[in-house]
Amino acid sequence: MTRFLQHKPRIVEIVSVKNETPSLRSLNFRDELSSEAKPGQFIMTWVPGTDEIPLSLIPFDEDGFVRIAVKERGEGSKSLLRRAKGDMLGIRGPYGSAFTHTNERRVLMIAGGTGTVPLLALLRTLASESIECNFILGASTARELLFAAEIRSLAGKTKKATVHVATEDGSEGEKGLATDLAAKVLKDQSFDRIYTCGPEAMMRRVLDLAKAAQTPVEAGLERIFKCGSGICGSCCIGPYLVCKDGPVFNGKTLRGLSEFGFWARDHSGRRVAVGTR
Numbered sequence: 001m002t003r004f005l006q007h008k009p010r011i012v013e014i015v016s017v018k019n020e021t022p023s024l025r026s027l028n029f030r031d032e033l034s035s036e037a038k039p040g041q042f043i044m045t046w047v048p049g050t051d052e053i054p055l056s057l058i059p060f061d062e063d064g065f066v067r068i069a070v071k072e073r074g075e076g077s078k079s080l081l082r083r084a085k086g087d088m089l090g091i092r093g094p095y096g097s098a099f100t101h102t103n104e105r106r107v108l109m110i111a112g113g114t115g116t117v118p119l120l121a122l123l124r125t126l127a128s129e130s131i132e133c134n135f136i137l138g139a140s141t142a143r144e145l146l147f148a149a150e151i152r153s154l155a156g157k158t159k160k161a162t163v164h165v166a167t168e169d170g171s172e173g174e175k176g177l178a179t180d181l182a183a184k185v186l187k188d189q190s191f192d193r194i195y196t197c198g199p200e201a202m203m204r205r206v207l208d209l210a211k212a213a214q215t216p217v218e219a220g221l222e223r224i225f226k227c228g229s230g231i232c233g234s235c236c237i238g239p240y241l242v243c244k245d246g247p248v249f250n251g252k253t254l255r256g257l258s259e260f261g262f263w264a265r266d267h268s269g270r271r272v273a274v275g276t277r
């Protein structure tokens, strides 16, 4: 990608929308730069008159089509969810670091909530390279499980891969947290690398499990982004800017950050406890 080109704002037309869960909708559009994004990278999405918010990218075919999936939270996401086929969006990016992979043959992905979005992008890439992608998908309830059918179909492309589901209310799969399931899986099986994205408390636990299993791990972080491009400092964690140095960090870096899994910053920069997202 030509340097700096990704900073140029573009206006794109929504070509289709799909309700994935009662509170999350996918939007598809065409953008050449976004279609070259690596799993874990994000775009800043501008809804004129409302806000500009970061969203993970799922490049989905060779013709430059991409997908974003947005969950209802505050004003920005609600406004984006009201957009329909044919409406316009402003975007810039892709930005940030991506999940890495080298010679892994067998990996484990542990996803919770909207953290499933970048891991679905990663699964699409790794499954196409015949890497055995095992997946643990967690949600509060069956209705909020994201992309379960697509994940099963992609993971199923490699013969031995398994998809495990955990819901907190037990409405599908094992009752409990994705990390409880991950602990069981990691007791019996070994993997070349673990990838995780979801609530920060969940990822902190995954880091501990990966350490006990002596397995390299990478995690995708969410922080409040304003500029999304390394200028304003609103996304800081320790000495790092999540929008520029992340959002994907390796386990070694994250273990050195005492606030990871415990503290973040709100819109005014005040330190707040990390809740479930």
Ligand SMILES: Cc1cc2nc3c(=O)[nH]c(=O)nc-3n(C[C@H](O)[C@H](O)[C@H](O)COP(=O)(O)OP(=O)(O)OC[C@H]3O[C@@H](n4cnc5c(N)ncnc54)[C@H](O)[C@@H]3O)c2cc1C
Pocket: 042, 051, 053, 054, 055, 056, 057, 069, 070, 071, 072, 073, 074, 075, 076, 077, 078, 114, 117, 118, 221, 222, 223, 224, 225, 247, 266, 267, 277
């Ligand atoms: C790199 C990255 C990738 C993301 N990918 C996705 C995605 O694929 N799909 C998706 O639905 N969401 C994603 N998010 C989260 C999304 O950007 C926020 O939900 C959105 O910015 C909220 O804006 P809002 O105006 O709707 O809510 P606001 O009114 O700004 O906030 C509502 C509540 O959400 C909290 N909040 C706001 N922004 C964030 C944030 N970035 N992280 C955690 N809590 C936040 C606020 O503190 C507040 O409690 C991503 C965030 C980052 C940083």
Ligand code: FES
Pocket: 224, 225, 226, 227, 228, 229, 230, 231, 232, 233, 234, 235, 236, 241, 242, 243, 244
């Ligand atoms: S969001 Fe501005 S520096 Fe990261």
